[in-house]
Amino acid sequence: MDGFVQFMEEKFVPVASKIGAQRHLVAIRDAFMVTMPMMILGALAVMFNNLPIDAFQNFMASIFGGEAWKGFGGSVWNGTFAILSVFIAFLVAYNLAQGAGKDGLAGGAISLGSFFALGGALGMSSTGLFIAIIVAIVSGELFIRLIGNDKLVIKMPDGVPPAVARSFAALLPAMIIISLFGLVAAIFAAFGIPDIVGAFYTAVQEPFMGLASTYPSALLIAFITPFLWFFGLHGANMIDPFMQTINAPAIEANVTALAAGDVAPYIVNKPFIDSFVNLGGTGATFGLIIAIYLVGRKNKAFNVVNNLSAAPGLFNINEPMLFGLPIVLNPIMFIPFILAPMILVSTAFWATKLGIVPAATFMPPWVTPPILGGFLATQSISGAILAAVNLVISVLVYIPFVKISVMQELKREQNA
Numbered sequence: 031m032d033g034f035v036q037f038m039e040e041k042f043v044p045v046a047s048k049i050g051a052q053r054h055l056v057a058i059r060d061a062f063m064v065t066m067p068m069m070i071l072g073a074l075a076v077m078f079n080n081l082p083i084d085a086f087q088n089f090m091a092s093i094f095g096g097e098a099w100k101g102f103g104g105s106v107w108n109g110t111f112a113i114l115s116v117f118i119a120f121l122v123a124y125n126l127a128q129g130a131g132k133d134g135l136a137g138g139a140i141s142l143g144s145f146f147a148l149g150g151a152l153g154m155s156s157t158g159l160f161i162a163i164i165v166a167i168v169s170g171e172l173f174i175r176l177i178g179n180d181k182l183v184i185k186m187p188d189g190v191p192p193a194v195a196r197s198f199a200a201l202l203p204a205m206i207i208i209s210l211f212g213l214v215a216a217i218f219a220a221f222g223i224p225d226i227v228g229a230f231y232t233a234v235q236e237p238f239m240g241l242a243s244t245y246p247s248a249l250l251i252a253f254i255t256p257f258l259w260f261f262g263l264h265g266a267n268m269i270d271p272f273m274q275t276i277n278a279p280a281i282e283a284n285v286t287a288l289a290a291g292d293v294a295p296y297i298v299n300k301p302f303i304d305s306f307v308n309l310g311g312t313g314a315t316f317g318l319i320i321a322i323y324l325v326g327r328k329n330k331a332f333n334v335v336n337n338l339s340a341a342p343g344l345f346n347i348n349e350p351m352l353f354g355l356p357i358v359l360n361p362i363m364f365i366p367f368i369l370a371p372m373i374l375v376s377t378a379f380w381a382t383k384l385g386i387v388p389a390a391t392f393m394p395p396w397v398t399p400p401i402l403g404g405f406l407a408t409q410s411i412s413g414a415i416l417a418a419v420n421l422v423i424s425v426l427v428y429i430p431f432v433k434i435s436v437m438q439e440l441k442r443e444q445n446a
Contacts, residue, residue: 053129061121062274072110073393076285079103115158119145122166130174136200141169144211149226158227159275169207176203239276243296252375256313256367273300284391294389297382301390305403306378309421311348313367317424319343326432329439345397362435370427374420387412
């Protein structure tokens with residue numbers, strides 16, 4: 031195991047670090063971090079309108095008459111999920127430009143104009159996320175290169191306010207970039223594709239979401255995040271751009287299908303992973319905390335770290351455990367840290383696939399404690415029960431390795 035760790039440190043970690051710091055992925059990740067409060071609010075509005083309790087639905091209908099009471103939730107949805115792609119189109123380009131030392135506001139505004147020029151008004155909701163990201167990256171890169179070209183700068187006389195000078199500095203790059211996307215839209219329209227966003231969603235994004243919702247992909251997601259964390263790399267941040275592009279459309283599609291009485295098409299999404307797999311954080315480390323309380327009391331160092339990690343772990347913050355125990359680069363903990371999430375994702379996937387538990391249609395805040403998160407994500411008691419069962423499984427997976435760690439530590443103390 032020591033040889034494996036040394037090999038991975040030398041060969042894998044440098045490559046993974048470069049991927050994690052790749053500026054386009056960082057820009058996408060940071061953009062979705064900004065939109066997270068709006069996504070949670072939109073999910074709350076959806077849950078409010080579609081709470082599967084007949085007594086609640088009948089009570090609201092009797093007070094407000096018919097479906098009128100759902101107007102509030104619908105309005106909140108219009109201000110969140112319905113314009114999610116607009117936020118992303120602006121924020122990704124903004125982050126790219128800022129990272130390159132350019133005018134982030136101008137870069138974001140030009141990207142937003144380019145998105146609408148390409149037909150973004152037809153795909154402002156989560157269905158247009160892929161197109162929004164592509165437009166933001168392309169327009170952002172063009173802006174970074176054009177804004178530094180002296181031939182494209184309109185010189186303003188001295189005394190002109192800086193804000194006015196900056197707007198004129200971005201004038202010609204904006205005209206070129208937005209016109210370019212308008213030209214692309216015109217070419218597609220000439221070939222009989224007026225709705226580029228809709229066509230792209232049908233041809234690429236929807237099949238991609240279906241692929242990402244398979245059991246092998248669920249296993250891969252459960253594996254890759256703790257694997258990266260074992261080497262000290264923030265695995266959740268590194269795969270977040272991938273997860274977020276399928277997240278909002280998948281939740282939206284699940285809600286629509288369930289409202290129509292159909293089977294939810296997408297099992298794997300962020301609330302699914304957060305509520306049933308990452309119990310206490312990546313690696314299901316709340317199970318490790320309980321396991322140490324059960325069988326690790328003889329190790330004083332474990333107890334100190336465990337007591338400090340328990341409260342944050344309840345809210346899925348496990349950095350104290352990852353670096354304090356530690357789990358990072360700990361060969362003994364490597365196996366359960368990888369194994370536990372893969373077992374949990376298997377039980378959760380098949381419980382959902384077989385209809386034992388409803389699909390995740392609501393995105394609780396990622397700091398929602400285990401079990402409660404399962405209830406909120408699925409809006410059902412069965413979701414809470416599944417989360418509880420998975421928590422017990424994680425404890426059982428960690429117990430043998432905690433015992434081994436305690437035995438080794440006791441031997442070291444005796445030798446010392």
